[in-house]
Amino acid sequence: MTFHNRSVPLTPLSTSTEPVIRNSPEALFGKKRIGTVSLPRPLIQGITDLIQENDKRLIRTDALRLYESLRSTSRIINNSDKPHTLAYGPRESIAYTAGVLPSTYAATLNVLAELSHRISDFSPNSILDFGTGPGTALWAAQEVFSDLQSYVGVDLSEDMLNIAERLQANVLPKGNIEFKRYLTAIVPNAPKPDLVISAFTLGDLPSQALQRSIVDQLWDQTGDILVLIDRGTPIGFSNIARARQWILDQYRDEVHVVAPCPHDGPCPLLYSPEAKPDSFWCHFSQRVQRPPFLMKTKHSKFHSEDSKYAYVILRRGSRPKAELKHVDKNEKNGDHDDNFSKVAFSWPRLVQPPLKKHGHVVMDVCAKEGEIQRMVIPKSQGKIPYRDARKAAWGDLFPHPSKNKVITRISKGVNNEDDIVEEKK
Template sequence: MDEKDLSMLDVEMTESFISTTVISDLTNPAEFVRGSPEAEFGRKRIGCVHLPKPLAKGILDLIEAQHDKRLIRVDALRLYEAMRSTARIPEPLEQDPTKKPKKTPNQEVLEPHNVSYGPREALAYTAGVLPASYAAIFNVLEEVNSRLGDFKPKTMLDFGTGPGTAIWAAQEVFDIDKYVGVDLSEDMLRVAENLEECTKKPDSSPIEFKRYLAFDPTISKPDLVVSAFALGDIASTALQKSTIEQLWEQAGDVLILIERGTPIGFSAIARARQWILDAEKEKEKDVHVVAPCPHDRPCPLLFSPEAKPSKTWCHFSQRVERPAFLMKTKHSKFNTEDAKYSYVVLRRGKRPSTKNAESPFERAAFSWPRLIQPPLKNKGHVVMDLCVQNGEIQRTSIPKSQGKIPYRDARKSMWGDLFPHPSKTKMVTRVSEGVVGPEEVQRKHKKAI
């Protein structure tokens, strides 16, 4: 064979090798692992929430029926002002009665006040507040649906329903046979009934709207009870506690409480959570926290000696697309906003263990720590503040050296997610375990109420 024949043979062997290798790679591709299924199960984010088209159209029809649409914005601004005035925890007066409230730049100090919901306020709430409330409720319901595989509610009670926000969100998540919405405002209920007419389908489940919460022992308790953005309108702490006790008594299985993601909203949720846990403990009955806490101990961000609920509080965020009517109400050019909220999900029965959980992930997720703040993603490591199983707030670092999958899960983690991997480095306690006792409760009551 001459030099030409050898070169041709070399080309044919090279092409044959490449062809065989490519075909082999296509038929037997190497498995490429991106992240762990545990981290995917514990992920809280669901992307941007959109209002259902029938609901958005129903709200738009209500707005178009108004003669002077400018009043909707005027009334919405009053609602926003009232919400801002009740966002912060008031400082104890006994420290310095002459001390004036802190004033942020370009913002006047507002006296805390609430708004009574008449016909104008009910419409302004629907046009200016409902989308953000809907997004927060939808996120929580989606989390409950994904975390509790055996929870298939057939009846629902929505306390403080307003224009029916939680009911419209539940219709997108669960297959419920009967809804009951309770609200003191007749004008709010009238708006809810109008929206029901706009969104009703031939196979829609019946919805009953009423003004008062009545307990009938002859009727089975609703599987799901929701109170969203209603506790903040109850000024008295004693009345809040009485309301929470009634709601828990009504709940046949799961109770969901949601408030605005402000210091005062978080404090209301944390106290309500503790009231229920303490009451059931005294009755020697089982109850556990499904979310967001991985424990049933007192909340460290409110009941720990070093807690500062006016500076650091447990809350989360959900992005929502602003419909055209909301952009006009707010005079905004941006079509998205972030809804901040605090919440707790409580369920009757013992906390799931290795013997009574539906799936391994569902069982393990009850002990996974949760990110209470956005993680700090630095080069080569990720720093996270976590609420952990022993009832403390701890800081951990997930370095690249811990492994490809844990590090990738840490890089992809977001505020509110459950993190399934143990820490390679030493955990640093930032807030110790909460303690609830007579003296502690009295001290915290003065500080947080």
Template sequence: MGTRRYVFRVFCQQASVVKIVSRNITAAANPQTNLDVLEGQPHKRHPGVSHLKTLRLPEEVLTAARSIIDRAQVTQLPDRTLKLTNFLWSRKRAVEDSTLRQKALGLENKLWKKAAEKAGNVDKHVLGERIQREVFSELRRTVYHWTPLKYNEELGVVYMASRMAGGYAAVRRALNEIKKRDPTFAPQSLLDFGSGLGTVAWASHSYWADTLKEIVCVDSSGPMNILAERLLKGDDEHAPSHIKHVYFRQFLPVSPKVQFDLVTSAYTLSEIPNIKEREEAVFTLWRKTSSYLLLVENGTKEGHQILMEARDALLQKKEKTLYDTRPASVFAPCSHEKTCPKLALMPAVPCNFHQMYMPLYGHNSQIEKFSYLILSREPPPEAKSNGAVEWSRLIASPQARTRHVHCRLCCPDGQLKHVVVTAQKHSRYVYRCARNSEWGDQLPLIPDVDDNDMIQNDSE
């Protein structure tokens, strides 16, 4: 009996040694999973975490906004707020002239072919005019009619009630990516293109109040600039501004040599009518960027594709005149510089993220769904410091199960992958990080070829 116990004990010891050796070999093959990625932090705050808890507008902004809205006495404000929100969310890009011409030509050819199949003598001139009318009628019925939004004071107040809190939450969440991953970044100047109510100024001030010495807010709408200034002064024209050194302009600075540490544009590119003008605007903003360029749009298919147009332009096209020769590199959210793999899905789905926030009125939190893009003049700071490869980004909420976590990732190789993370296979560090991560965070994991499945569609 004693001999059996001794043999069993030796067998267990050998099995434990084999298990430990196996784990060490696996970790050595994938060094990203064996690092103490926590850097002394709890798993809930590992280096890849960039999500934020439910955000609220600063108390000064909240008080000023409510005062402005109450004094404006806009009729049917709740209905108009909902209508504007739905309009902005469902807004599409204007149809390009070339696309419109192609569609008109296709319709015209189809109608001529249909008319030719009918017997009888028909006056071609009369037939041509009828076909032309039918083409115009069909285009008016089926083509999206894009119209620019012109903000007067009343519409600006409606926008304040409907979109300011959500816009602030999205911008602050995106800026947190820079703050978290590049803690040494201390911007002294900021340019906000399409500044609207000044939410970027408030969001950036929450992170870099001690270093920001100049904030230039550019918006073509004079009434919106006035409302933004009233918010800064707490709706009291005689009071000092809560944030100093904020300057309002209706046009971008003329000199192409003037640069800012941080350049932003939130929900503005979608207000530019065509791809050529959007591309020109993006290049202008990039010329004025000395460190980071942040672009934010609605988390819709249209908003995401607008950002991908900007990304492709800055990564693939060259300007005629270069004042700053440092090329663009993608800082976030992509872990690579290849074509967005979500655009290759059938049907294509947007790459978007969620941020909880408290609205101006009410006690129930809401969700802001947004897409963002951050480009940098320098490689990511983690790559400069230790040559580390970019981590994967969670593109959906991880699903924690018993002793494993389902993670859907956008990986450094430009692929979307479904990885089942376990402590045995990926190390307990990565497993605990996965359980404590949320949609949009980076996961300290570079999937191996054999431990994942390709994501075929967004519903998997």
């Protein structure tokens, strides 16, 4: 084969000074994803040491029994169905720590990270974790908030608290940590915890009446922000939506929802006439890297799993209202946070993964009107909105209005619990 030597003039490649179009600052601010979560090494080491001191086969057996109990709570369709219940004794507490803690830690970390991102000036000094179990939420809070000085973990199970104390001994937090079995009575004029959290506890309570009593007590204990998290099942979602409504009904303009809802009205997925919470419910997902002890407990070769959860963040005070200021494109992304922190309260949130079609993106969102709406963002709407829509993910806030008319999939929720206000009076 013969090659001919041809003289081809070389021309320099043209370079553009225009920046590559990425996600807009607004869309970046609305992102909920934090990547795959890994447990802190001291926590992994503490749990590994705990497992080594116990019968691994027995831990596996107890963990399987615990998984079945938790799965049963997602299958309740009516009040006649009763879930399996477990008392967290020594064996159950160890099995929970070895087999469930990583997923609950990941979900809690995601929610607290979103809280820190959305309200950048929120820097709590004290935290109360109700239903702390092995201290899961306290570990997550230490990762997110650097100014915490006072930690209180409350759990009815003495065995859970023993494990929590042991695991916390693996770190040296800046402040004091106290574990106890019961909530302390409120002392008039005494400072309340800045942050109160109850993660994956409401679903373990046997009745709605007890859930409501606990939620009322937690809100009374809250100095600023209350975070409630439950399993990402229809029942877990219903627990969170009802707790959210109980507080909103009682305190009206004295409280607002930070996340996930862009409104303070009744949840349309539970309280709307068209709601079907057994098939369409508000929940989200966080991926967690399985530590070696979890892979052995589950006899699994997969290095990660997805934690499904439902949640609400409530804050004292009325809902912020602000107009979006001019955004300087030359500013760094972090400089926009203060600009977006208030206006983002009205941005719709994706309640399902978006459908990315040819030339357009379909998104089902919870909107500020209190409805579940379907938005369609076509390519003709512009490069930035279209790219933001293409990059949007389940759980994100979406900052752009729809060019096309939105479709109401589920109408506003109907509030049938006004009697709560009268009871409070």
